[in-house]
Structure formats: structure tokens, C-alpha cells
Amino acid sequence: MSVIKELDIISITDHNSLRQYNAIMKVAKTLPIKVLIGCEVQTKEDIHVLCYFKSYEKAMQFQELLIKWHPGIKNRKDYFGEQYVLDELDEVIGEEELLLLVSLDIGINELCHIVHEHDGKVVLAHALDRGNSIITQLGFIPDNLEYDAIEVKNEEQKQRILKMHPWIKEDTLFFYDSDAHHLIDIHEAEYGIEEEVFTRFWG
Template sequence: MKIYYDFHIHTALSPCSDDDMTPNNIVNMAKIKELDVIAITDHNSCKNVEACMKVGTQVGILVIPGVEVQTKEEVHLVCLFRDLNTAYIFQEYADKKLPNISNKPNIFGNQIIYNEFDEAIGVEERLLLNSLDATIDEVFEKVKELDGIVIPAHIDKDTYSIISNLGFMPDYLDINTVEYSSFDKLQRLIKNKIVKNNLMFLKNSDAHNLGHISERENFLEVEELSIDAIIDRLK
């Protein structure tokens, strides 16, 4: 079956996102745009995933638990998990690896934790925009241990991508799926043999505001609309 997706969306927990990126606003915007599935991928944290999943169940949008990790190399990796439990296990791992540097909301933005009613139930005190004390290899290993998938984020961008910061994609990491932002830039990477053309390429929004959530244009063929089927397909 064909499903329309956006696997890279930030909530108001990410300091660079708008404060109105609440669970209900995000999920209902995805519904308005006729998406079938989204993933919540805040910077270095899964703490708004549960609320979004609960809203998704009510609205009829499949929500995949995820996180956008910033590694020690300052590379962004979208990590998707099969269920909330494994996402929280990764959360414990990320909490141990996140530097103890306080957020300054007036400079970086708020880091708001919401419940499924869009009520603010807390804030993340530590700045989520820092790199975890974990290498790319270590993040891949941890996510593999949890039977999730790691997708190098926006590989065609000039900052925070595996290409811009390493100059290549390590073959030993067994990368099968990558995310891109611009088709033209992706084609140049393929033409210059920096990126193999046999990978699966995803076009996500990396939305930090409601208007940027993807329209109904990017789709994936899967056996069924389920988290397991989607992750198995991406692997």
C-alpha cells in the first residue's frame, strides 16, 4: 500500500521550534495535509513523543517515536523506534550523554514538554542543541541494539550532515536509507559518487513550524500501515 509520510518533525521541545508546535497542532496539521504517518524527532529527546502518539491514536494518524541525535561529530541522525518503550530506553541513554549545560530560553528558545491536551507539564532544563557525548558509530550501535533504524539527516546540507562533516558515508555502518532536502543537490552528490544511487531516499520536512510540515506528496510503499512494516521497509 502507498502511504504519505513526514518522518522528521520537531515539537516545541526543540528550542529552535515554534512554541505552538504542540501535539494536537502537529497531528491535526498532518491530518489536514492528509498524511498517513509522521515521526516526532526532537533534538536529543523523546519526551514529547508519548503525547503525540496519544493524539495520533485519537485523530487517526500513525505517529512513530523518534529523535534527531546530534553526535560528537556534530552530525544529525534521525533515529526511529518500533515502540514507546524502546524510545524511552534510548532517552535514558541520551540523557546520560547530554552535556550538563543549561538552556537559555531568551537566547535559544523554550524547551516545552506537553501532555496530550497541549498542557505544558514541564521544561527541559539542559540545552538540547548540544552534541551528545556519543560518536556516530556508538549511536548506530545503540539504535541497532533497540531494533530501530538510523537515517542520516539532510545529507545534502552544508552543516550538521554526515557528508558535510565527514565528507563521506562509512560503508561499514550499513546505511540503507538517507534523508535529503533538495533533489538537485542530491543528484549532484550521486553524480560525484559521494552517495550511492542504490539507497532509499526520503524527503522529509524537518519542520520547526506548522506550515513546514510536508504536504501529501512524499510516499512509501509498505505491506501495511504499521510502525514495524515501515521500519522493516526502511531497513
């Protein structure tokens, strides 16, 4: 769907898991699109944080930590549904037994540090949303937090965040992501960023 919509770069950020990336990277190689390896971590403070990784190896090391920080609560399929691991042909090759929608035992400050140690980048997810955003959970974005960008829905949200936080610099990177949970929600290619801006983020 993203290729049909002529998107250049996407990321598929499962909740607290990078296990789909073996299949995703195989599919991505066959298509004219760049895929960033990423996941959405839910911190101890119930904040959603997007974590992106440059290398598959580092991402898989980080996956080990995701399991280590998990409280061990198992999925209840009758209520939460299946958590299948698929291959590149959409065949079921495994199942995640741990419930993925929980908060992990890692605070946001420490998470930022560890993602950077894994050569990764940190984006504050849906920063102004009413659920599980840094602003609902912590009241505001702390000025010493080591994040790399802030995800918002549109320009109006960006301006609201800048107004609320005099300490956030004008040149802070803001991403306008669709946060699509269904195919139909994927944006058209209307929120482009310049290559220079992307390079500033990704290095």
C-alpha cells in the same frame, strides 16, 4: 495539520529528546495517522542523525542514554527560549533543563549500533544541507556506516549523493522529508513511498 494535509505517516523528531512522545502517542491514537517515534540526535561529530524506534519502551530506554551522553550544559532561557514538556492538551507539565541543541558524547558509528540494539532505525538527516549534515562534518558518507536510509530534500539531491558516492547502492533508501520546523513547512502528500519500500525500511 498533518491530518488535514492527509499524510499517512509522520514523525516528530525533537532534538536530542524523546520526552514529548508520551503526549504525542496519546494524540496520535485519536487521529487517522501513523506516528513513528523518533528524535534527531546530534553526534560528537556535530552530525544530525534521525533515530526511529518501533517500541515506546525501547525508545524510553534510549531516552536514558540521551541523558547519559549529554554534557550537562543547562538551557539559557533568555537566549535559547523555553523547553517545555507538554501533555496531550498542550498544557505545560514540565520543563527540560538540559540544553537540547548540543552535541552528545556519542560517535556516529557507535550511535548506529546502539539504535539498532534498541530495535530502531537510523536515517542520515538532511544529508546535503550546509549545516550539521554528515557530508559537511565528515566530508562524505563512509562506506561502512550502518545506516538504514538517507534523508534528502528532492530527487536532484539524491542523484548528487549517488554521484559523489560510487559505493552507495542504487537500492539504498532515500526519504524526501520536509524537515519542517514550522506548521507552514509541512509538505503536502507529494512525496509518497510505496508500502513495499516502507516495509523494507521498517521491517
